[in-house]
Amino acid sequence: MQPYLLGIDIGTGSTKAVAVDLNGNATGISQHYYPVKTPQPGYNEQDPELILQAFISCITDMVKKMEQAPFAISFSSAMHSVIPVDSNGKALADMMTWADARSENIAQKLRNSAAGQDIYKTSGTPIHAMTPLCKLMWLNENENELFFLTHKFISIKEYIWYYLFNEFQVDYAIASATGLFDIIKLDWNTEACVLAGITADKLSTPVNTTYKRADLKPTIAAILQLNTDTHFIIGASDGCCANLGSFVTTADVASLTIGTSGAIRVTSMQPVYNYEAMIFNYLLNASTFICGGAVNNGGIALNWLLKTFLNKNLLAHTDYDEAFKSIATIPAGSDGLIFLPYLYGERAPLWDTKSCGMFFNIKPQHTQAHFLRAGLEGICFALNDVLQTIEKTSTPVKQLNISGGFITSKVWTQMLADITGKKLAIVQQDDASAIGAVFLAMDALGLKPIDQQSPVSSAQNIVADEVNHQTYIQSFLVFKKLYTDLKVTMHWVHDIGL
CATH class of the missing domain: 3.30.420.40 (ATPase, nucleotide binding domain)
Incomplete structure (x- = not known):
């Protein structure tokens, strides 16, 4: 059997795993869905445990389909999610998705201020209710007890990464979509954290998108049917990966x-x-x-x-x-x-x-x-x-x-x-975000330079x-x-x- 890599795309409606061989060709796919909760107008929430279970199912499905474990696994993920967790990485409340709009008034007020312009210039992130910055400001004002009980505020990718490695880490791409990150200094922005009512220790440690680990816990490896030395690349956000997967x-x-x-x-x-x-x-x-x-x-x-x-x-x-x-x-x-x-x-x-x-x-x-x-x-x-x-x-x-x-x-x-x-x-019949995550993994592992991937064929062009x-x-x-x-x-x- 030929070795393969898995690109995992953690989306709003589903998690998808795409198997890719070492030549960059997609060879298999698994997809598992989960619901969205809208308990009140403006609220958009999901149970992170259901997403974690979908992630597990995607991996075990692909191991079974491919009849062997992948050589490496890399991540793409939806942006702007917020999960308040305790020191053991357990969710204290449902995840707020990118579509959660309950902080729209806070976002509008911030956008019309000088501070908003400074935050945008530093973070590169639009001032909008979707951003974790505005979500944290809302939680601080409206869910005070939950806010102060929270050990870390993390995204859905960080939630799954903690499950795998028992460590709070976030890639630069997901961090750069929070409104809390300095995209030039590559670290958390103190001014934005003050606005959110937190200090940087309430957030995960930022790492590059090619950051990799191969020290999976044996108990988790057994559940996922993987080898403990399987390479995991933290990857990027779905949008960034889609660009890469779209050449x-x-x-x-x-x-x-x-x-x-x-x-x-x-x-x-x-x-x-x-x-x-x-x-x-x-x-x-x-x-x-x-x-x-x-x-x-x-x-x-x-x-x-x-x-x-x-x-x-x-x-x-x-x-x-x-x-x-x-x-x-x-x-x-x-x-x-x-x-x-x-x-x-x-x-x-x-x-x-x-x-x-x-x-x-x-x-x-x-x-x-x-x-x-x-x-x-x-x-x-x-x-x-x-x-x-x-x-x-x-x-x-x-x-x-x-x-x-x-x-x-x-x-x-x-x-x-x-x-x-x-x-x-x-450019891609399969999922571009998952494919882009695999390209990041190839780069991280020295398997194939990204710029040498196959060009777009003229037969697939559409003209006006x-x-x-x-x-x-x-x-x-x-x-x-x-x-x-x-x-x-x-x-x-x-x-x-x-």
């Missing part, structure tokens, strides 16, 4: 991923700052920055559209197929119908938790298929908004390397090319239809103006509880 290593090529949410990222040797649009600057390693913006409304908005207009509680693959067939019958621009996709508020470049979704310019000729196409166009417009913001601050992007489940839809990928006017390259692109230029101008014109009304409606 995006320069500023003129961007990665675009769509899952539940969506994001556009470029790779840079220095931070790219834009306080108004809050471009993020997360660390891939000690000297490389992943810069870009994330939107809230990706696949989650499409699912709402399909469930609502198809009147279904559960969606099957055939529902997506039929929907995309009907969308293909409608011309670009949906005969003037425009959708603002801000169903769950919005992150980049608006950073507006009070924004909402809407359809505009509804006419008698608009059918169900029009609404579905306009909905999909709205999701793409939001991503194009991020792309143009990055280009204004950084350098022009000539190509988008795309990954995520949406790449299987020819309608969606062509629409994205037509709206952005960019060439798209499908120029006629459709010109139509979308006009629609996008309306899309942008709609939010500007309606922002005050959106906030008013949100504040009065409608």
